[in-house]
Every structure is written in structure tokens, then in C-alpha cells.
Amino acid sequence: MQSFDLGKEGLRALNSSLHALKGQTNMTDWEVINPKGAHAIAAGVDAPVDITVRGSTGYYCAGMNKQATIRIKGSAGPGVAENMMSGTVIVDGDASQYAGATGRGGLLVIKGNAASRCGISMKGIDIVVHGNIGHMSCFMAQSGNIVVLGDAGDALGDSLYEARLFVRGSVKSLGADCIEKEMRDEHYAILEDLLRRGEADHKAKPEEFRRYGSARKLYNFNIDNAAAY
Amino acid sequence: MSDFPHTPPRYSATFTPAINAEIRRAAASGIYDIRGGGTKRHLPHFDDLLFLGASISRYPLEGYREKCATDVWLGTRFAKKPIHLDIPVTIAGMSFGALSGPAKEALGRGASEAGTSTTTGDGGMTEEERGHSKTLVYQYLPSRYGMNPDDLRRADAIEVVVGQGAKPGGGGMLLGQKISDRVAMMRNLPKGIDQRSACRHPDWTGPDDLEIKIHEIREITDWEKPIYVKVGGARPYYDTALAVKAGADVVVLDGMQGGTAATQDVFIEHVGMPILACIPQAVKALQDLGMHRKVQLIVSGGIRTGADVAKAMALGADAVAIGTAALVALGDNDPNLEAEYQKLQTTADAYDDWHEGKDPAGITTQDPELFKRFDPVLGGRRLKNYLKVMTLEAQTIARACGKNHLHNLEPEDLCSLTIEAAAMAGVPLAGTSWIPGRNGGF
Numbered sequence: 033m034q035s036f037d038l039g040k041e042g043l044r045a046l047n048s049s050l051h052a053l054k055g056q057t058n059m060t061d062w063e064v065i066n067p068k069g070a071h072a073i074a075a076g077v078d079a080p081v082d083i084t085v086r087g088s089t090g091y092y093c094a095g096m097n098k099q100a101t102i103r104i105k106g107s108a109g110p111g112v113a114e115n116m117m118s119g120t121v122i123v124d125g126d127a128s129q130y131a132g133a134t135g136r137g138g139l140l141v142i143k144g145n146a147a148s149r150c151g152i153s154m155k156g157i158d159i160v161v162h163g164n165i166g167h168m169s170c171f172m173a174q175s176g177n178i179v180v181l182g183d184a185g186d187a188l189g190d191s192l193y194e195a196r197l198f199v200r201g202s203v204k205s206l207g208a209d210c211i212e213k214e215m216r217d218e219h220y221a222i223l224e225d226l227l228r229r230g231e232a233d234h235k236a237k238p239e240e241f242r243r244y245g246s247a248r249k250l251y252n253f254n255i256d257n258a259a260a261y
Numbered sequence: 262m263s264d265f266p267h268t269p270p271r272y273s274a275t276f277t278p279a280i281n282a283e284i285r286r287a288a289a290s291g292i293y294d295i296r297g298g299g300t301k302r303h304l305p306h307f308d309d310l311l312f313l314g315a316s317i318s319r320y321p322l323e324g325y326r327e328k329c330a331t332d333v334w335l336g337t338r339f340a341k342k343p344i345h346l347d348i349p350v351t352i353a354g355m356s357f358g359a360l361s362g363p364a365k366e367a368l369g370r371g372a373s374e375a376g377t378s379t380t381t382g383d384g385g386m387t388e389e390e391r392g393h394s395k396t397l398v399y400q401y402l403p404s405r406y407g408m409n410p411d412d413l414r415r416a417d418a419i420e421v422v423v424g425q426g427a428k429p430g431g432g433g434m435l436l437g438q439k440i441s442d443r444v445a446m447m448r449n450l451p452k453g454i455d456q457r458s459a460c461r462h463p464d465w466t467g468p469d470d471l472e473i474k475i476h477e478i479r480e481i482t483d484w485e486k487p488i489y490v491k492v493g494g495a496r497p498y499y500d501t502a503l504a505v506k507a508g509a510d511v512v513v514l515d516g517m518q519g520g521t522a523a524t525q526d527v528f529i530e531h532v533g534m535p536i537l538a539c540i541p542q543a544v545k546a547l548q549d550l551g552m553h554r555k556v557q558l559i560v561s562g563g564i565r566t567g568a569d570v571a572k573a574m575a576l577g578a579d580a581v582a583i584g585t586a587a588l589v590a591l592g593d594n595d596p597n598l599e600a601e602y603q604k605l606q607t608t609a610d611a612y613d614d615w616h617e618g619k620d621p622a623g624i625t626t627q628d629p630e631l632f633k634r635f636d637p638v639l640g641g642r643r644l645k646n647y648l649k650v651m652t653l654e655a656q657t658i659a660r661a662c663g664k665n666h667l668h669n670l671e672p673e674d675l676c677s678l679t680i681e682a683a684a685m686a687g688v689p690l691a692g693t694s695w696i697p698g699r700n701g702g703f
Binding site for chain 1: 291292404405408409410413437449450451453454455459463464465470473474476477480481482483484
């Protein structure tokens with residue numbers, strides 16, 4: 033295992049080393065110690081490596097991740113795994129606002145709670161939150177799936193496009209153009225897969241969830257819907 | 262009937278025929294007017310400034326014999342690989358989606374031949390543009406359509422877009438007619454919907470967050486790329502200062518004459534400030550911070566000629582950007598297409614319904630039949646010619662003012678024809694030493 037002391041060697045040296053990993057590297061197992069809430073830890077990685085961050089992180093940890101599996105043994109600051117392309121990011125603690133924002137692929141697992149705007153503008157990422165999510169989550173979410181084992185805050189899925197939102201607990205309120213939708217076999221299959229990959233299959237069952245999606249009434253402008261904007 | 266003469270019909274200065282027509286249109290349609298381009302109202306502009314050529318107190322440079330350099334470095338503050346351009350006229354961000362693929366290709370061809378950069382837009386990076394642009398600036402927008410780390414790394418610079426002059430405080434808009442299969446795929450959207458982009462970035466708010474966001478982008482790109490921050494002309498002193506504080510290498514400042522592909526007319530005409538009023542405030546912010554010429558300033562919004570370029574640079578800009586003018590150079594609004602504009606109930610030089618995707622010139626469209634009309638090689642050549650002419654014009658003026666580089670032009674070379682322009686630009690009214698408001702600050 034490659035052990036990297038962020039407190040001693042600094043962020044630039046870490047990310048530079050991780051960016052240098054290409055293709056069939058043998059340096060596949062990394063540990064980052066003393067993160068001390070630094071921003072942009074392991075941002076822009078593009079290699080099939082495993083990285084464990086031992087402690088809590090600042091903004092944008094694992095930003096734009098491709099291929100890597102990044103596990104945060106602590107809590108994550110704002111924008112964890114923002115614009116992730118592929119790979120997996122697992123937060124053992126809580127995540128601050130904008131978790132998984134604009135993510136295009138891969139899997140983000142948050143074992144605690146996620147704050148506001150979780151999954152904002154998501155574009156294909158899958159997100160599994162073991163706890164609750166805050167207000168305005170999945171605002172303008174375009175595609176992908178979010179699974180919430182707990183509750184969702186106000187204005188879930190406001191101005192939603194085609195993302196699928198699965199919530200087991202209560203939803204404080206739905207945002208504009210977001211409605212509850214029928215659960216079909218395909219949705220149970222998605223949930224079964226995501227609960228398993230999100231390390232949550234021992235905590236919840238697919239049939240305990242409700243699905244929310246776009247009513248598609250705001251897709252083309254109509255003056256009679258103006259109050260919804 | 263009285264035999265006295267009738268009072269002739271008198272139009273209201275408030276309820277003009279144009280205003281009444283808009284009231285009727287709104288009442289009939291139930292939707293605000295959407296159009297492309299920038300403001301069409303008369304504003305104090307570069308036309309209100311004149312250069313004071315050399316005379317006895319200073320001597321001019323010999324035209325065509327004595328050198329007047331035009332190059333510019335952008336991104337010298339932090340980037341490992343700053344950009345060097347031959348000319349200070351760049352191509353502003355315009356999206357694939359708003360423009361056709363061939364039009365983006367033409368922008369790349371023309372700009373590269375002239376020695377300058379092009380910029381992507383709210384729709385991601387296309388191969389047409391990357392392949393034909395020697396220097397390409399990649400926009401980082403609130404929507405993040407098409408955003409990915411591979412394109413970040415193959416860009417030559419990154420422009421974090423906070424706002425634009427046509428709609429400071431507003432988000433993007435691309436109506437369903439232009440959301441083709443390819444545009445929908447690049448933006449992860451259903452085909453044919455009316456796309457309304459967010460007006461704020463999804464994962465940062467305010468200048469402190471922006472600093473952290475810029476830091477993340479620098480880390481992802483290994484500190485190689487210059488990072489620009491683009492703002493609409495609304496509070497240019499503070500926006501420029503905050504962009505510098507956040508770590509920008511370059512500030513891009515877009516006045517309300519700057520165009521858009523599609524926005525509400527009420528937004529275009531009533532929000533923002535003319536670029537003439539913005540430049541001195543931005544320059545003052547840079548000077549107050551000791552960063553003038555260290556953080557470069559690119560200005561845009563109504564740049565049309567080499568005279569405009571020279572005036573913007575005399576006021577303190579390092580470079581300018583053009584959008585609408587570049588489209589006109591490619592062939593947009595060409596009077597040769599008048600018959601087709603008439604079919605669209607408009608006329609050449611007034612056509613602004615770019616959002617409808619019916620552009621007879623084949624530039625602002627996603628209709629394959631229309632963009633077949635547009636030749637990107639010819640379009641690129643026309644753009645190159647235009648850029649070269651603008652540069653020559655600016656050099657001509659700079660030499661007349663005795664300057665051996667466009668960057669040596671200064672406010673002292675200018676006077677103003679109007680009190681308004683004098684106050685905004687901070688140069689004296691012609692024939693006087695009066696700069697209105699100068700003692701009272703901005």
C-alpha cells in the first residue's frame with residue numbers, strides 16, 4: 033500500500049502522484065492520512081485504484097473521479113464526488129451540501145446523512161444515502177438514480193428531468209413538477225442492485241421505497257404553468 | 262362636422278406603436294418575447310469617444326514601417342502554461358446547440374488563422390471546434406452540460422462563467438426546436454424540451470466558494486491552464502475584485518451589448534450596464550489591488566471595429582472578445598438572404614430569432630438542411646479577414662497616438678463627445694479638461 037501523509041507532503045504532491053497513475057499500474061492501493069479537511073483531495077483521478085482517506089475531507093473530495101474507488105473514513109465537505117464520471121466513492125460519515133452534484137456516472141454511497149442539494153443537476157450518477165437528505169435535493173436532476181433510506185427535506189426534485197428518486201422515509205415536500213410515480217418491476221430491480229452495491233441491503237428492502245419523478249409539465253413552456261416556475 | 266382643422270393624430274411617447282404591438286403580442290401569445298443578440302437600445306458606447314492623435318507634444322509612429330505590436334499573454338498569474346495570442350481580439354463563448362457544428366468549425370478556423378482563441382459555450386466541447394482551434398477556451402458553466410475532466414485537460418484555458426452581459430443574473434435558454442438528437446445527448450436532456458439552465462452554479466455560492474472551486478479545477482488540471490472568470494456587466498468593480506481574490510488569472514467582463522442565443526427581451530434590454538461604463542470600474546479594481554496587467558482583463562459587448570478594440574484597450578483592457586460581430590462576419594444577417602428573412606417576417610440586419618433554429622444563413626441552427634448552406638472553410642476565411650482588418654485598424658490608431666504596442670494606448674489618448682460617455686469612460690469632454698463625477702468617485 034502507498035501511504036501518503038497529506039499533512040507533510042501536501043495536496044499538490046498527492047494529486048500529482050495520483051494523476052500520474054495510468055492504465056495497468058501496480059500501485060493500486062493508496063492510503064491518505066492526516067487529511068485535516070483539505071479541499072480537492074483525490075480530485076481528477078483517472079485510474080482503477082483504491083484510495084482510502086483516513087479522516088474528514090473539505091470541499092470537492094474525489095471531484096470528477098474516473099475509475100477509482102475512493103473511501104472516506106470520516107465525513108465529507110461540500111461537493112464530494114462532484115461531476116463524477118465513473119468509479120465509486122464511499123463516505124463513511126455524513127456529507128455536506130451538493131454531494132454528487134452534476135455526477136455523470138459511477139456510484140456515490142453516503143453512510144450517514146447528506147445535507148441540502150444532494151444530487152443537484154445529476155446527469156447519470158447513482159447515489160445511495162443511508163440516512164436523510166436535505167432540502168432542494170435533486171434540483172434539476174437530469175438522469176441517474178438516488179436511493180434514500182431515510183427522509184427527504186423540502187422541495188425534493190424541483191424542476192426534475194428524468195432522474196429516478198427512491199425514498200424510503202418521508203418527503204417533507206415535493207418541488208415543482210416532481211410527483212410520486214408507480215413502482216414497477218424494473219424499479220425494484222434497480223433498487224435491489226443499488227442497495228447491494230451501496231452496502232445497504234442489510235438495512236432496507238426494495239419494497240419499502242416510493243418512487244418520485246418528473247411530471248414533465250414544465251418541459252415546454254405554457255403560460256398556464258407560470259406559477260410553478 | 263366642424264370646419265376647423267383637425268388636430269393630427271399624435272402618438273404617445275410612452276405607448277409607442279412598438280410598445281403597443283408588444284402588449285398585443287403578449288396578450289395573444291401568453292409568453293414573453295424571446296430573442297437572440299444583445300440590447301438594441303441606444304447606449305453610450307465607443308462611438309462617443311475619439312482619439313487625440315499625435316501633434317507637437319508627442320510624435321506618431323510611421324504607418325506600416327514602425328512596429329506596433331499586437332500580441333497578448335493571458336494567464337500569467339498562476340498558470341504553468343499561459344496563452345500567447347498574436348492579436349488581442351478573441352472569440353467569445355457561443356454554444357454548440359446555439360450554433361451549428363459547421364459554424365463552430367468556422368470560428369475555429371478563422372480564429373486560428375488570425376492567431377487568436379475561440380471559446381466553447383453552454384453545451385460542451387465539440388470535435389469541430391477543438392479540432393480546428395489552435396487555442397480553445399473551455400467554459401465551465403452552471404449547467405455543466407458536457408463537462409468532463411478529459412475536455413478540461415485538452416482545453417488551453419478554462420473560463421468559469423458567472424454571468425454574461427446580455428443577462429447578468431440569468432441562466433441559459435435553448436428552446437426545443439434546437440434540442441436535436443446530438444444536442445440532447447451532449448446535454449443529457451430529453452430531445453425537444455425547452456432547456457432552461459440554472460443561473461447559479463450547483464456546487465458553489467459566493468466568492469469564498471469560488472476560490473475553492475478554482476483551486477479544485479487547478480488541481481484537476483495540474484495547475485497548467487489559465488483560469489478565466491467571466492462576469493456580466495452589473496457591478497464590475499466588486500465582481501472584478503472578487504474574481505481576483507478568488508484566484509482568477511483573467512477576468513472577462515461582458516457589457517449589456519453582448520449577445521445571447523436566446524433570452525427574454527425584457528432581460529436583454531433592462532438588466533446590466535453598457536461596456537463603456539464597466540471597463541473603467543474593472544480597471545480601477547485591478548489597479549487598487551495592484552493587479553492591473555497581472556490579472557488580464559478581456560472585455561466584450563458591442564466590439565465591432567478596430568477603433569472599438571483600440572478604445573477598449575486605451576481604457577485599460579488587455580484584450581477584447583467578439584460574438585455577434587463574428588457571426589456577422591461568418592454571414593449572419595446577410596442582405597443577400599433578404600427574401601428568406603422576409604419569409605420569417607423579418608429583415609436582414611434585424612434578424613434575431615436565433616432560438617427558433619430557422620436561420621437562413623445556416624449558422625444559428627441545428628437543422629441539417631440549413632447548415633448545409635454554410636461553408637465552414639469560407640466562413641473561416643471571412644472571419645480571419647475580419648479579425649486581421651480589426652487588428653490593422655487598431656494598429657493604425659495606436660501608431661497615430663505614438664504607441665508601439667496596443668497595450669500602450671491609455672485614457673489620456675481619448676476624449677469624449679458627450680457628457681454621459683465622459684462620465685462613464687472617465688475621459689474629458691472634448692475641448693475641456695472636465696471629467697464629470699471624477700472628483701466624486703464612481
